[in-house]
Every structure is written in C-alpha cells, then in structure tokens.
Amino acid sequence: MSLLLKALGVLVGTAASAVLFNVPRSALLWAALAGLMGWAVQVRVGLNGVSPAAGALLGALTVSLTGEALARARRMPALVFVVPGILPLVPGTRAFQAMLALLRQDHGLAALEGAQALVAAGGIAVGLLMGTALTRAWGRPTPQVLPLSSPPPERPRKFRHRAVVLPLWKDRNDLSN
Amino acid sequence: MAGAHLDSQAERLSTDFQGSLRGAEYGQWVDTLLDRASLRDVARVCLDAAKVLIASGAETARVEETVTRIGAACGVEVESIATPTGITVSVGGDRPVTRLARVRVRTIDMSKVAAVNALSRSLEAGEISLRAAGNELGRLLQSPGPSLGSRSRRRMYLAQSLATSGFALLVGGGPKELVPALLLGLLARLVDERVAPLPPFLAVFLNALAVSICAGLSRLVLPEINVDVLIVAGVIPLLPGLALTNAARDLMAGELIAGVARGADSILTAAALAGGVCLGVSLMALHP
Numbered sequence: 001m002s003l004l005l006k007a008l009g010v011l012v013g014t015a016a017s018a019v020l021f022n023v024p025r026s027a028l029l030w031a032a033l034a035g036l037m038g039w040a041v042q043v044r045v046g047l048n049g050v051s052p053a054a055g056a057l058l059g060a061l062t063v064s065l066t067g068e069a070l071a072r073a074r075r076m077p078a079l080v081f082v083v084p085g086i087l088p089l090v091p092g093t094r095a096f097q098a099m100l101a102l103l104r105q106d107h108g109l110a111a112l113e114g115a116q117a118l119v120a121a122g123g124i125a126v127g128l129l130m131g132t133a134l135t136r137a138w139g140r141p142t143p144q145v146l147p148l149s150s151p152p153p154e155r156p157r158k159f160r161h162r163a164v165v166l167p168l169w170k171d172r173n174d175l176s177n
Numbered sequence: 178m179a180g181a182h183l184d185s186q187a188e189r190l191s192t193d194f195q196g197s198l199r200g201a202e203y204g205q206w207v208d209t210l211l212d213r214a215s216l217r218d219v220a221r222v223c224l225d226a227a228k229v230l231i232a233s234g235a236e237t238a239r240v241e242e243t244v245t246r247i248g249a250a251c252g253v254e255v256e257s258i259a260t261p262t263g264i265t266v267s268v269g270g271d272r273p274v275t276r277l278a279r280v281r282v283r284t285i286d287m288s289k290v291a292a293v294n295a296l297s298r299s300l301e302a303g304e305i306s307l308r309a310a311g312n313e314l315g316r317l318l319q320s321p322g323p324s325l326g327s328r329s330r331r332r333m334y335l336a337q338s339l340a341t342s343g344f345a346l347l348v349g350g351g352p353k354e355l356v357p358a359l360l361l362g363l364l365a366r367l368v369d370e371r372v373a374p375l376p377p378f379l380a381v382f383l384n385a386l387a388v389s390i391c392a393g394l395s396r397l398v399l400p401e402i403n404v405d406v407l408i409v410a411g412v413i414p415l416l417p418g419l420a421l422t423n424a425a426r427d428l429m430a431g432e433l434i435a436g437v438a439r440g441a442d443s444i445l446t447a448a449a450l451a452g453g454v455c456l457g458v459s460l461m462a463l464h465p
Binding site for chain 1: 234235236239285286287288289290291294295298332333335336337339340341342343344345346347348349405408409410412413414416418419421422423424425426428429430447451454455458459
C-alpha cells in the first residue's frame with residue numbers, strides 16, 4: 001500500500017517537474033512513465049539487499065535507455081524524458097541526514113550517510129553515462145558534406161563563382177517578411 | 178515580385194540543392210555555388226538555432242550536430258565549436274563566413290529544444306525553406322521563457338506545488354504532509370521567480386534557505402508534522418538534474434570541455450543547495 005502511494009507520488013512528481021522544465025505536453029506522460037520505470041527498478045534492486053548505489057545505477061540506466069527508446073519512437077530529444085525521469089532516484093533523504101549529522105557534529109554518521117549519498121549520486125551519473133554510451137551506436141548518422149577546403153587547381157579562376165547578391169531577408173531585422 | 182524572387186532563392190538553397198550536391202562529383206564545388214550573402218544567411222540560421230538550443234539547456238553535442246545538419250541541408254560545409262556559454266560557427270570551406278555568439282542567460286525550456294530539433298529535421302528533409310526556418314527561429318529567440326506569460330506562470334505554480342507534494346509521498350510523507358507540501362511548492366516557486374535575476378548559485382542557495390525556513394515555520398502551526406520530509410521534497414525540484422544529464426551525455430559524445438564544465442556546474446549547484454538547507458535548519462533550530 002505504501003509502495004503504491006509512493007508510486008503515485010513518483011508519477012505525479014515526475015510529471016509535474018516535467019511541466020516545470022517546460023517539456024512539450026505530448027511528452028509529459030511518457031516522461032512520468034520513464035521516471036516510474038527507473039524508480040521501480042531501483043526499488044526492486046533494493047529489495048535484494050544490494051548497495052543503494054547499484055540500485056541508483058540500474059535505475060538511471062533504465063531511465064536513460066527508456067528515454068532513448070522514447071526519443072526514437074516519438075522523434076524528440078532524449079533529454080525531454082531523461083531529465084524529469086532521474087529526479088525520483090536522487091538520494092535526497094540520505095544527503096539530508098548527512099547534513100543533519102554534520103550540524104550535530106556527529107562526523108562519523110555524517111561520513112557514513114554522506115558517502116552513501118555520494119555513491120548513489122555517482123551511480124546515477126554512471127547509469128546515465130552507460131545508457132548514453134550504449135545507445136550512441138544507434139543514433140542518427142551525422143550528415144556528411146564533402147570537404148571543401150581545397151578546390152582542384154585545374155579549374156580556371158575566371159569560371160569560379162561570381163558574387164550575386166540575393167539576400168534571403170530583405171531587412172535583416174524585420175522577421176515578418 | 179521581389180518577395181517571390183527571394184522565396185525561390187531560399188527554396189533553392191534548402192531543397193533543390195540538397196539532392197544533387199551530396200554527390201561526390203559536385204561535392205568540391207558546393208561552396209562556390211553559394212554567394213556570400215547566402216553563406217551569411219546560412220550562418221545566421223545556424224547561429225540562431227545554436228543560440229536557442231544553448232539558452233534552453235540542450236547538450237552541446239546536440240547544438241553542434243544541429244548546426245552541421247542545417248549546413249548539410251543547404252549544401253555547405255559548416256564547422257562549429259559550442260560550449261555551454263557560447264558558439265562559433267564557420268560556414269563554407271574555402272572563404273568561410275564565421276560568426277560567434279555569447280549566451281549569457283540560460284534557462285530550462287525543453288519545448289524549445291524539441292522545436293529546434295523538429296525544425297532541423299524538416300529542413301533536412303526539405304519540407305521547409307531556409308527562410309521559413311529562419312523566421313521560426315527568430316520567433317523562438319524572441320518568445321518569452323515559460324515563466325513569463327501569465328497562464329503559463331499559473332501552470333508553473335501548480336506544477337511546482339504538485340511536484341513537491343508528489344516527492345513528499347516518495348520520501349515517506351503521509352496524508353498530513355500533503356497540504357503543507359502544496360503550499361511549500363507555491364512558495365518555492367514565488368521565491369524562484371524573485372531570485373531568478375541573481376547569479377545561479379546564489380539563487381539556488383536562497384531558494385533552499387527559504388524552503389527550509391518555511392518548512393520550519395510550518396511546525397509552529399502543525400506541531401506533529403514531519404519537517405524533514407517537507408524540506409527534502411521541497412528541494413528536489415531545485416536539484417541540478419539537467420546539468421548532470423548533460424554532463425553525462427556530453428562526455429560520452431566526446432565533448433570533454435562541455436562535459437567537465439557541466440559536471441562542475443552540477444556539483445556547485447548541489448553544494449549551494451546543501452548550504453542553504455544547512456543554514457535554514459540551523460537557523461530554525463529544527464534538530465538541536
């Protein structure tokens with residue numbers, strides 16, 4: 001029950017922060033679903049008792065791969081789905097506990113909690129890196145324009161281009177024409 | 178009449194040329210077929226697209242790729258160097274037209290990133306002319322950010338309060354934290370608008386400070402409330418998620434300078450956030 005409530009919180013929170021980032025309306029639900037999937041993977045991994053960093057890594061990897069797949073399917077930048085999607089993975093409570101421990105001058109606890117929060121944040125970064133690296137191979141091919149730097153010498157100079165001024169904008173500051 | 182003439186020139190640039198000029202036999206002559214004025218127009222469109230992308234928070238690799246795509250759609254070679262703070266574009270290989278632009282104000286506006294992405298796609302497919310793309314980019318450059326129009330402003334307030342209460346559920350809040358979280362989100366948005374002109378790290382610091390102080394004040398009204406949940410949920414929308422994502426994507430695309438710069442940006446933002454929360458918590462004596 002509490003897990004369902006949290007899942008609802010993830011959905012609402014991710015979609016609402018997507019609105020904050022001005023994500024296009026047609027992508028809001030997809031961004032929220034990417035966030036939900038990442039969080040679900042993180043929770044599932046956490047149930048097995050492995051380190052929270054592994055959960056954050058796999059969650060971020062899920063978000064990144066989902067975002068890239070959605071980007072291909074919906075013809076939008078992957079950022080649109082990934083940026084709101086990783087917010088539920090952030091180790092906010094742990095970082096907050098570390099800060100509280102620092103304020104109480106309990107340096108042992110602060111180091112423990114802070115290290116765990118840092119490692120989880122690093123896990124998110126590494127998960128994003130892995131997802132991007134895995135999908136770069138299937139990206140759009142970069143357009144190739146043939147190199148122009150040295151025109152062949154056999155072409156006579158007089159046949160080269162004569163400047164014909166045909167401006168595309170009559171008045172460069174008038175955007176209406 | 179002059180307008181029709183200009184239209185045909187723009188069409189020629191973006192559609193007729195692209196099929197024939199990709200061929201190996203014409204490739205070397207492409208830039209000699211475009212006159213200086215046309216090169217300048219291509220440079221202007223490339224620069225405008227890059228400015229919109231950088232100012233809206235796109236990753237650097239996307240900026241350079243978009244610029245190359247626009248050039249390829251017009252049949253000219255374009256080289257560019259983009260950083261998170263500016264762009265240099267050089268259009269045409271032999272005697273290039275080179276322009277640069279600084280981008281000083283950066284916001285997060287995914288709609289504009291998606292719009293420029295779609296624009297470069299349709300320019301490449303020959304569906305719109307260079308001129309139409311230039312006009313659309315001019316409109317995007319001049320259109321206000323998401324937080325300025327009054328309707329979208331209301332939407333932002335609603336979004337931040339919903340985000341805060343959603344994350345309050347996530348970090349272990351119950352029904353009694355929901356309404357305070359909604360109010361806290363509204364307040365965080367209000368502070369966000371006020372501190373937006375300040376330097377970014379100071380703005381995040383002040384916003385985190387305001388969130389933690391107000392969460393502490395809410396305990397005076399409702400003593401049984403969980404203030405930690407409120408603070409953590411209140412600062413999650415302030416986290417540097419975009420900077421972290423962009424750092425990862427730029428590093429993997431080989432954009433080392435931009436990747437490292439964005440990584441430093443995200444670490445500094447997180448530090449400012451932590452400092453604001455620390456100061457607020459100790460001022461309110463929440464955890465003596």
